Amino acid sequence: MSTLMQKNVLLSQYTTLKAGGPADHFATVATVEELQKALQFAKQMAVPFYVLGGGSNVLFPKEGYRGLVILNRIKGVAYESEGEVVELRAGAGENWDELVASSVQKTYWGLENLSSIPGTVGATPIQNVGAYGVEVSQLIKEVRCIHTDTHVEKVFSNSDCQFGYRDSFFKSQVGREWIVVEVTFLLSNTAKPNLEYKDILHVKNEKKLTPQKVREAVQSIRQNKFPDWTTVGTAGSFFKNPVVSEEKFLELKKKYSELPGYETQTGEYKISLGWILDKALELKGYCRDDVCLYEKQALVLVSHGASTDAIKSFYTEIQKNVQEKTNICIEPEVQIIKNK
Numbered sequence: 001m002s003t004l005m006q007k008n009v010l011l012s013q014y015t016t017l018k019a020g021g022p023a024d025h026f027a028t029v030a031t032v033e034e035l036q037k038a039l040q041f042a043k044q045m046a047v048p049f050y051v052l053g054g055g056s057n058v059l060f061p062k063e064g065y066r067g068l069v070i071l072n073r074i075k076g077v078a079y080e081s082e083g084e085v086v087e088l089r090a091g092a093g094e095n096w097d098e099l100v101a102s103s104v105q106k107t108y109w110g111l112e113n114l115s116s117i118p119g120t121v122g123a124t125p126i127q128n129v130g131a132y133g134v135e136v137s138q139l140i141k142e143v144r145c146i147h148t149d150t151h152v153e154k155v156f157s158n159s160d161c162q163f164g165y166r167d168s169f170f171k172s173q174v175g176r177e178w179i180v181v182e183v184t185f186l187l188s189n190t191a192k193p194n195l196e197y198k199d200i201l202h203v204k205n206e207k208k209l210t211p212q213k214v215r216e217a218v219q220s221i222r223q224n225k226f227p228d229w230t231t232v233g234t235a236g237s238f239f240k241n242p243v244v245s246e247e248k249f250l251e252l253k254k255k256y257s258e259l260p261g262y263e264t265q266t267g268e269y270k271i272s273l274g275w276i277l278d279k280a281l282e283l284k285g286y287c288r289d290d291v292c293l294y295e296k297q298a299l300v301l302v303s304h305g306a307s308t309d310a311i312k313s314f315y316t317e318i319q320k321n322v323q324e325k326t327n328i329c330i331e332p333e334v335q336i337i338k339n340k
Contacts, residue, residue: 004038005025005041006025006027007026008024009026011065014055014069015055015235016118016236017058017234019306019308020064021063021064021308022064023067024047024068025042025045025068029070031074032074032146032181035070039149042067047066047067050068050069050070051070051179052070052071053092053093053120053123054120055119056118056229056236057127058334067339073093074122074181075091075093076090076091077099077102084188084189085186087187088108088184088185089182089184090184092120092180092183093120095120096119096129097117101115101215104212104215107189107212108187109211110186110187110188110192111185111187112212112215113132113134113218114132114134114136115222117131117236123180124136124140125168125183126168126171126180127166127168128164132200132221133195135163137158137161141184142157143156143180144183146179148176148179165270191209193211199221200221203217224296225297227300232303233303233305234300234303235333235334237333238334239273240332241273241274241299242270242328244269246267249261249271274299277293277298277299277322278298280325281322283321288313289310289314291303291306291310
């Protein structure tokens with residue numbers, strides 16, 4: 001374990017928001033066995049731990065993390081095709097967009113709408129990552145995990161994962177006791193394009209539609225809406241789109257007739273926070289202390305070298321403004337880490 005362990009590693013270099021102080025202890029793990037050893041180290045040292053993937057959905061404290069940060073780099077990709085169904089198994093430490101590119105290159109359908117999303121495979125079931133009409137929960141067969149205390153392995157079926165909008169069992173108190181090490185997806189050999197999202201509807205006109213063409217359409221949209229996370233501090237969409245009752249949605253529609261809303265399976269409505277921030281509050285492009293709402297997409301927070309405290313102060317101000325204007329309490333999609 002000593003060869004894997006480092007001390008006082010600056011966390012800003014491992015997150016796309018490029019913020020956060022040093023971790024007291026830091027371990028990179030490439031196998032399940034190394035993960036188990038890292039967990040044992042944290043237990044022996046009596047310190048908390050945090051498992052980090054691509055760092056694209058997390059904000060660490062300015063003072064750093066008082067414990068062990070485990071960088072999950074468990075790799076491995078395997079495809080198994082039988083008839084129409086393609087089973088894809090991927091290690092939690094695999095780069096998500098590289099996996100999407102790999103499946104698209106093989107002309108398998110399923111992941112193409114989820115192109116250009118930063119992060120690793122292990123985060124996708126936890127967050128139930130979604131974009132352009134597709135949620136990863138629609139494609140997941142099972143998730144293999146390690147228990148943080150007993151270190152036993154368990155395979156969770158799709159229903160076990162209790163998926164919801166940007167939510168899953170793994171976000172619950174009991175669910176946090178499990179660490180994702182591998183995810184199995186069910187893809188298709190036959191064309192099953194999801195083109196319901198208006199911005200990619202135009203690709204229906206393609207003479208020979210392929211997963212690659214859908215991927216390229218999604219990439220083009222994201223390039224126009226989102227900043228490059230490799231060059232600027234960002235975590236993509238910083239806030240969740242709020243889900244409100246039908247009564248609340250109709251109330252808001254009276255005030256903002258063009259407010260987009262989408263009915264959910266429960267009869268509630270998911271409304272566009274980006275539209276509210278842009279049109280109702282006129283905050284698109286708003287900046288304070290090196291933190292901004294992106295000029296092309298108000299839902300995206302951009303940091304130009306800002307500290308964690310500056311980012312927190314900024315998003316708290318945005319929450320307050322939305323609450324005052326709409327009486328809606330918005331939540332960060334980004335995970336805000338606190339020291340115990």
